[in-house]
Amino acid sequence: MVTILYCCRAVADVPFREPFVRSFLLGIGSGLLLEGAHVLMQMLGSQDLGAFSYSPALVADHILAFTSWFGLYFLEAAAVLSVLKRYNGDEQAAAKDLANLSTLPKRLIPRLPFFSRESRFTKPLLASASEATGTKSTATVDAEAMVEPATKLATSTLVEPMPRGGTVVRPQGENSVVRAPPRKPATSVPLPRAPSSAEEMAAGVAKRARELRDRSGYLKNMWYAVALSANVGSKEPVKVQLCGREMVLFRDATSGDVQALDNVCPHRGAPLSSGWLSEKESGTCVVCPYHGWALDGAGALKDVPAAMNKGEWPKRSLMNVYDVEEKGGFVWLFYGSRRMPVNERPPIPYIPELDDGGWRAVYEEMEFECNHFGVFENAIDMAHIHYLHGDSFGNADAPEIKDMQVASDAYGITATFTITNKPVNAFWSMFQVPEVFVTARVFLPSTSVVTFTLGAGLSFTTFVNTVPLTATRSVNRFALIRRLASDRTGLFNARIWDGMARDAMRKILSEDKAMVEQLRYDLLPAEYSVRADLPQVAFRKLRQQYVDMGYGLPTETFVPTHTVPANLD
Missing domain, CATH: 2.102.10.10 (Rieske [2Fe-2S] iron-sulphur domain)
Structure with missing residues (x-):
């Protein structure tokens, strides 16, 4: 039995296993045909049916069988090597030419069904041989030791949405790349490996396509x-x-x-x-x-x-x-079924500061020539401010996002953390603090509220509604709300400063626009996130839950415009 397993391992380890097995079938098959013909001739032409009378023919048949086996194998292996040589050994690049390769053995046996998926033939043999000999295959790689994509991070790190209240997630460790759970050391060098089959690769491509389709789509109701x-x-x-x-x-x-x-x-x-x-x-x-x-x-x-x-x-x-x-200076439209009871509809995104006389709000809007999802995520991405907005608020010398805490409820996400800003003039130096406390809130479908608290009671809140116009166009309708708690005169909230506040917000959004319109999520097979990205990761998870519940609508690039209203019900 052990000898048989060793033979199986030898077959599994030989280069170009399919040509090897094909030539084996042809060689042994030809030997068996000749052997059967010799036996038949002996039986018809001689009365002596002793076993030794067949010996010379049987020896010749075996020699012919093994010669044909290895001759046909080397013939096909040489043809395969010549194709691979043209592609510098890249099997994926040469796959089409290899599939169309025509050799004598392949013309005789065009296809081996048990090679339609490699694992059906080779993996059982390798496992059996390894079991018998006490060895372990070195072909496997611990892929999960790599950094996890955003989709896995959302599943493993964040809490489920709660109907009320919310649960706080306190990430442990430094502000570094999120690591996968500990694994046993791999038996070989932990390098990424290519998919083992075309089906596996196609499944990965389809999964990514669904992810991008759901993200770029709309939410109804x-x-x-x-x-x-x-x-x-x-x-x-x-x-x-x-x-x-x-x-x-x-x-x-x-x-x-x-x-x-x-x-x-x-x-x-x-x-x-x-x-x-x-x-x-x-x-x-x-x-x-x-x-x-x-x-x-x-x-x-x-x-x-x-x-x-x-x-x-x-x-x-x-x-x-x-x-x-x-409400709050905006016209809100319910995009969904009018038959949906009012008390079952998600609440209108709103904060009291929009109508509070102690705060001063200025309103504006800016269009983007891209899908709304990237525009929206940019509003809750704090790491980019140190680089895109370094001359107004960011600090590239100290870009860490510290003390991140994330809470989730049925309709939104709340994150709190601290950053270090860099005053750009004497005015901002009066309000400098060692660390700026930031609260970032997110409301479905695509509203962000970010509050910065500085020294001397100075607070700024950006209330940004990212609205999908079409599949490739969106708009930010926003309010910049300010308050200086230490100002008893109300001068800081005077109308004369509205123009400056509006210009400051437009400058920041223009810097965002120049970058966000260049983002190409579709060119990435996967996206990876770190701890500073927890607000985005949490929102992606929450939004996908609504898509999975049937709230998702494809963009007009997938569905003709005149059919959309039917989907709203």
């Missing part, structure tokens, strides 16, 4: 800041974009409420935002510029100028209507 309240008046309609669709906003002159409809007239699809507002008995209507059709905030038709008999038209809503609320 969520509130989005589709406009600044100050930009929606009662004089004319306003066109906005959200999740690959166009909507029209207009304010009712009587109630002051903002209405939202799809930006297509149900008559012939003309853009309602190019029309005007008109007062009807039911209230303010938006009028189509093409044929003058007037529609109210419920999407119902109120006037058709060309109709001889007024009122002879459908009375029901003719188009998609969206629920809208104003």
